[in-house]
Amino acid sequence: MALRMPLRRVAPLIRPATAAARSFHSTPRALVKVGDEIPSIEVLHETSPGNRVNLAEEFASSDGYIVGVPAAFSGTCSSSHIPSYINSPKLKSAGKVFVVSVNDAFVMKAWADQLDPAKQTGIRFLADPSAAFTQALDLGFDGTAIFGGVRGKRYALKVVNGKVAAAHVEPDGTGYKGELACPFFAIVRREHRSLPRAWLRGLTRLQSAAATIPPTTRKRKAAEATILSPTRETTSNKKPLASAAKVEAAPPTPVTTGMDSDDDFMSHGSSDDELLLDDSGDDMSGPDDFDDEDFDEPDPEFGLGSKELEAPRRQAHIVPFKVFDPADIQKQQDDIVDEVNMILNMSKEDAAILLRHFRWNKERLLEDYMDRPERVLEAAGLASTTTEPPQLEVIPGFMCDICCEDGDDLQTFAMKCGHRYCVDCYRHYLKQKIKDEGEAARIQCPSDGCGRILDSRSLDLLVTEDLVDRYRELLNRTYVEDKDSFKWCPAPDCPNAVQCSVKKSSLDRVVPTVECRCSFRFCFGCPNPDHQPAPCEQVKRWLKKCADDSETANWISANTKECPKCQSTIEKNGGCNHMTCRKCKYEFCWMCMGPWSEHGTSWYNCNRFEEKSGSEARDAQTKSRTSLERYLHYYNRYANHEQSAKLDKDIAQKTEKKMVQLQSASGMSWIEVQYLNSASQSLQTCRQTLKWTYAFAYYLARNNLTEIFEQNQKDLEMAVENLSEMFEKPVADLSDAKLKVDIMDKTSYCNKRRIILLEDTATNLAEGEFFP
Amino acid sequence: MALPKRIIKETERLMAEPVPGISAIPHEDNLRYFDVEIHGPASSPYEGGIFKLELFLPEDYPMTAPKIRFLTKIFHPNVDKLGRICLDVLKNNWSPALQIRTILLSIQALLGAPNPDDPLADDVAKHWKADEQAAIEKAREWTRTYAQPQPQPAS
Ligand SMILES: [Zn+2]
Ligand SMILES: [Zn+2]
Ligand SMILES: [Zn+2]
Numbered sequence: 001m002a003l004r005m006p007l008r009r010v011a012p013l014i015r016p017a018t019a020a021a022r023s024f025h026s027t028p029r030a031l032v033k034v035g036d037e038i039p040s041i042e043v044l045h046e047t048s049p050g051n052r053v054n055l056a057e058e059f060a061s062s063d064g065y066i067v068g069v070p071a072a073f074s075g076t077c078s079s080s081h082i083p084s085y086i087n088s089p090k091l092k093s094a095g096k097v098f099v100v101s102v103n104d105a106f107v108m109k110a111w112a113d114q115l116d117p118a119k120q121t122g123i124r125f126l127a128d129p130s131a132a133f134t135q136a137l138d139l140g141f142d143g144t145a146i147f148g149g150v151r152g153k154r155y156a157l158k159v160v161n162g163k164v165a166a167a168h169v170e171p172d173g174t175g176y177k178g179e180l181a182c183p184f185f186a187i188v189r190r191e192h193r194s195l196p197r198a199w200l201r202g203l204t205r206l207q208s209a210a211a212t213i214p215p216t217t218r219k220r221k222a223a224e225a226t227i228l229s230p231t232r233e234t235t236s237n238k239k240p241l242a243s244a245a246k247v248e249a250a251p252p253t254p255v256t257t258g259m260d261s262d263d264d265f266m267s268h269g270s271s272d273d274e275l276l277l278d279d280s281g282d283d284m285s286g287p288d289d290f291d292d293e294d295f296d297e298p299d300p301e302f303g304l305g306s307k308e309l310e311a312p313r314r315q316a317h318i319v320p321f322k323v324f325d326p327a328d329i330q331k332q333q334d335d336i337v338d339e340v341n342m343i344l345n346m347s348k349e350d351a352a353i354l355l356r357h358f359r360w361n362k363e364r365l366l367e368d369y370m371d372r373p374e375r376v377l378e379a380a381g382l383a384s385t386t387t388e389p390p391q392l393e394v395i396p397g398f399m400c401d402i403c404c405e406d407g408d409d410l411q412t413f414a415m416k417c418g419h420r421y422c423v424d425c426y427r428h429y430l431k432q433k434i435k436d437e438g439e440a441a442r443i444q445c446p447s448d449g450c451g452r453i454l455d456s457r458s459l460d461l462l463v464t465e466d467l468v469d470r471y472r473e474l475l476n477r478t479y480v481e482d483k484d485s486f487k488w489c490p491a492p493d494c495p496n497a498v499q500c501s502v503k504k505s506s507l508d509r510v511v512p513t514v515e516c517r518c519s520f521r522f523c524f525g526c527p528n529p530d531h532q533p534a535p536c537e538q539v540k541r542w543l544k545k546c547a548d549d550s551e552t553a554n555w556i557s558a559n560t561k562e563c564p565k566c567q568s569t570i571e572k573n574g575g576c577n578h579m580t581c582r583k584c585k586y587e588f589c590w591m592c593m594g595p596w597s598e599h600g601t602s603w604y605n606c607n608r609f610e611e612k613s614g615s616e617a618r619d620a621q622t623k624s625r626t627s628l629e630r631y632l633h634y635y636n637r638y639a640n641h642e643q644s645a646k647l648d649k650d651i652a653q654k655t656e657k658k659m660v661q662l663q664s665a666s667g668m669s670w671i672e673v674q675y676l677n678s679a680s681q682s683l684q685t686c687r688q689t690l691k692w693t694y695a696f697a698y699y700l701a702r703n704n705l706t707e708i709f710e711q712n713q714k715d716l717e718m719a720v721e722n723l724s725e726m727f728e729k730p731v732a733d734l735s736d737a738k739l740k741v742d743i744m745d746k747t748s749y750c751n752k753r754r755i756i757l758l759e760d761t762a763t764n765l766a767e768g769e770f771f772p
Numbered sequence: 773m774a775l776p777k778r779i780i781k782e783t784e785r786l787m788a789e790p791v792p793g794i795s796a797i798p799h800e801d802n803l804r805y806f807d808v809e810i811h812g813p814a815s816s817p818y819e820g821g822i823f824k825l826e827l828f829l830p831e832d833y834p835m836t837a838p839k840i841r842f843l844t845k846i847f848h849p850n851v852d853k854l855g856r857i858c859l860d861v862l863k864n865n866w867s868p869a870l871q872i873r874t875i876l877l878s879i880q881a882l883l884g885a886p887n888p889d890d891p892l893a894d895d896v897a898k899h900w901k902a903d904e905q906a907a908i909e910k911a912r913e914w915t916r917t918y919a920q921p922q923p924q925p926a927s
C-alpha cells in the first residue's frame with residue numbers, strides 16, 4: 001500500500017450535473033445510475049480469495065473509479081485500454097482506481113502482474129468470482145457463449161463521496177465488436193487495434209513501460225550514471241522501487257488536465273463513430289501522453305540515435321552501458337520466462353525452451369507463436385507437449401538401440417517423441433553434448449532426425465551431478481550470447497556481462513568503450529580491450545598491419561577468418577567452403593564471407609568472390625603506395641607506448657607495495673594512500689588511450705582537425721610522462737604532503753587531458769569530420 | 773577393453789543380413805576397423821564401380837560418428853583427394869542411433885546424388901559446375917580406371 005499512496009493525489013473533479021446526465025444518456029441500458037451508492041458487500045477478492053475487499057468502504061475515504069472488464073487478459077483491454085490508462089498522466093489525479101472482472105482471484109492477480117508488474121500505478125485489480133458485485137450493479141451479461149457464464153460488461157464508474165458520479169457503460173455487452181466504445185477510451189484515448197499482434201505488442205510494451213523507468217528517463221539516467229561513475233554503474237534489482245520513486249517525483253498533474261479528462265469522460269457518447277472521430281483530434285495524444293516511440297523497442301534501448309547524441313549531458317566519447325552480475329542475468333532470464341509463461345499459458349520449462357530457440361527474442365517468439373503455434377512448437381522440439389513430469393521407466397523386453405543392452409532391470413528414458421534409450425546411454429550422450437560440445441539449450445533427442453529438444457525437466461532428471469553446474473552455466477550463457485546487446489566481460493575469471501546497444505552500423509562513428517565492475521575496460525564493438533579513440537575497423541586494420549611481417553600472421557590471415565556474425569576466429573580445414581561457425585552456427589561462404597544461403601543456386605563458384613578479390617587487390621596496391629616511413633613514424637610511437645604500458649602494469653603492482661610501506665612509514669591511513677592507486681590507474685588508462693592515438697593518427701588525413709588532434713595528443717603525452725615520472729620517486733618522498741598534492745594534481749590533469757582528447761575526437765568522429 | 777555389445781550386434785547383423793551393394797568386414801585383429809566396399813549405384817556415373825573405403829569406430833562410438841574415407845580414387849564433388857567425405861550425418865548431424873549400416877547407405881546415396889551445394893573438392897566442384905556433362909563423363913572414366921572389380925586376393 002505504501003507505494004500506492006503517493007499516487008492518490010487529490011484532484012477534485014467537479015463536473016456539472018448536465019454533463020453527467022449527458023453521459024448517462026448515452027448508456028440507456030445500464031441500470032446503475034448517477035447517484036447510486038456503491039453496494040456495501042464484501043464479495044470482491046484482491047490477490048487471493050482470502051483477501052476480501054468492500055468497495056463501499058474503500059470509497060468512504062477517497063474518490064476514484066471502478067472500471068469493469070468482461071475478462072482478465074481480454075485482448076482489447078490488455079492492449080490498449082488499461083495500458084493507456086496506466087500510462088496516462090491523469091492517473092495520478094484519479095484517486096483510487098479498481099479494475100473489476102468476473103474472474104477468480106488468481107487469474108486477476110496474474111493479469112495485474114502482467115499489466116503492472118511493478119505495482120507502480122496504484123491500480124488495484126479485483127476479482128468478482130461469483131459475479132455478485134457485478135450483478136449488484138446490474139452490469140452483468142450472459143457471457144455463456146464466450147466465457148461460459150455471467151460476465152461483467154465493460155464499464156467505468158466515477159465514484160465521489162461513495163456514490164456514482166458518472167457512469168459509462170458499453171452498450172454492447174459482449175464488447176468485442178464495439179471495442180472502441182470501451183469506457184477507458186473516454187478517459188484516455190489511444191490507437192485501437194484488435195489484432196493479436198497488436199495485443200501482444202501492447203503487452204510487451206506495457207511490460208517494459210511498467211517494469212522500468214520510462215525509457216527516456218532511463219536512457220538519461222543510464223547516461224548520467226555512466227558519466228559520473230562508470231565503475232559504479234550497476235543494474236538495480238529494485239526496478240519497481242526506482243520507478244515508483246520516479247512516479248512520485250513527477251510534478252503533480254495540473255488540475256486543469258484533470259478537468260479535461262473528466263470532461264471527456266462525461267461528454268463522450270459511446271457510439272463508435274463519435275469516438276473514432278474524436279480520437280483523431282485528441283489533445284491528449286500529445287508528447288506527454290503515451291509516446292509510442294519509446295515503446296517500440298522493448299529491450300532497454302541505448303541506441304545511438306540522434307536523440308542520444310543530442311542529449312545535453314551526454315559525453316560524446318561515452319556510450320551508455322550496464323554491467324550485470326550472474327544474479328542479474330539470472331533474474332532477467334527468469335522474468336522473461338515468467339512473462340512468456342504467462343502470456344502463452346505454457347509451462348516455464350517450455351517457455352524457456354522456446355525463448356532459447358528464438359535466441360531470447362521475445363517479440364519474435366510471441367509474434368511467430370501467434371501466427372503458427374504448431375510450427376513454432378515443432379521447430380523448438382516441443383510438439384505434442386503434455387504436462388506429465390518426465391520419469392525413468394523399466395520396460396520388460398526392451399533393448400536399447402544405442403548400446404544394445406536389454407537387462408530386465410534396465411532403466412530407460414524417453415521424451416514425448418517416444419524414442420527410448422537406456423539411462424546410461426542418455427547420460428553418456430548428454431555428457432558428450434554438455435562437456436565436449438558445450439551444448440545445453442538445444443540438445444536434441446538422440447534419435448536420428450528427431451529434432452525434439454531436451455527440456456529442462458528431462459535434463460534435471462538425467463544430467464548427472466558432475467555436469468549440473470556446467471549445464472546451468474551453458475544455459476545461462478545463451479542468454480548473453482544470443483543477444484547482440486550483451487557481451488561477457490573478457491577479463492579472465494570475471495563472471496559479469498555488459499549490455500550496450502551500440503549498432504554495428506555506427507561503429508565508424510563511435511568507439512563503444514565499456515568498463516566492467518571488475519574495472520576491465522574493453523571495446524563493445526570488437527574483441528579488443530579499450531582502444532579509444534581509434535574506431536574498431538581501424539584497430540583491426542592497424543593490428544593486422546602491425547602483425548603482417550610475421551610468418552604466423554601470414555598463416556593466420558590465410559587460414560583463419562572471423563565469423564562474419566560473431567567475430568570468433570574460425571580456422572579453415574579441408575577444402576569445403578561451406579563454413580559453419582562453431583559458436584553461433586552461422587553458415588557462410590569462406591570465399592566471400594557472405595551468407596551460405598545466398599549460394600543456393602550458384603552452387604560452387606562464388607561470383608561474389610570475384611568482385612571482392614578485385615577490390616582487395618586494389619586495397620593492397622594502395623597499401624603498398626603508403627610510405628613505409630610514415631607508417632614507421634606512427635608505429636614506433638605506438639609500440640613505444642605499448643611497451644611503456646607493460647611497465648605501467650609493473651608500476652601498478654609496485655604501487656600496491658608502496659601503499660603498504662607508506663602506511664607503516666608515514667602513519668597515513670589506507671584511505672589517505674589511495675591517491676597512489678588512482679594515479680597508477682589513470683596512468684594505465686591514459687597510456688592506453690595515448691597508444692591508440694598513434695594508430696588513429698596514422699589513418700588521419702591531414703586537415704585543420706589534424707592539428708587540433710595532434711595538439712591534444714601532445715598535451716596528453718606530456719601529462720602522461722609527467723605523471724609517469726612521479727612513480728620513480730622513492731617511498732620516503734611520498735610522505736611529503738606537497739608531493740602528494742602534486743601527484744594528485746598531475747593525476748587529475750592527466751585524466752582531464754584524456755577526456756578532452758576523447759571528447760573532441762568522438763565528437764568529430766560522430767559527425768563524420770575525420771573520415772567523411 | 774572388451775568390445776561393446778553394440779558393436780558386436782552391429783557386426784553380427786552386417787554379416788548376417790548384408791545390405792545389397794555394400795559389404796563391411798571387420799579386421800580380425802581389430803574389430804573396430806572395417807574394410808568396406810560400396811557398389812556404385814545404378815544409373816549414376818559410378819555404376820559398375822566397386823569403391824573401397826576404410827571405416828573405424830572410435831573409442832566413444834556410437835556417441836561419436838565412425839571415421840570413414842574412400843580408399844578408391846573417385847571423382848565426386850563431396851569427396852576430396854584424401855577420400856574424406858562431406859556428409860552431414862558424419863559431422864553435425866550424427867546421432868548415436870545411427871549405425872554403420874545407415875552411414876554406408878547414406879554414402880551410397882551420395883554417390884547416386886552428388887550434393888553440389890556442399891562441395892568438399894573445390895576443383896571437382898568447379899568442373900561439375902562449369903560443365904556437368906563433362907564432369908559426369910570424367911566420373912565415369914575414373915570409375916572405369918580406378919573402381920573396376922579386381923580379382924580378390926585369396927584369403
Ligand atoms: Zn543404452
Ligand atoms: Zn525423439
Ligand atoms: Zn569484468
Ligand SMILES: [Zn+2]
Nearest residue numbers: 523525526536
Ligand atoms: Zn572496438
Ligand SMILES: [Zn+2]
Nearest residue numbers: 589591592606
Ligand atoms: Zn561466396
Ligand SMILES: [Zn+2]
Nearest residue numbers: 576578858890
Ligand atoms: Zn561441407
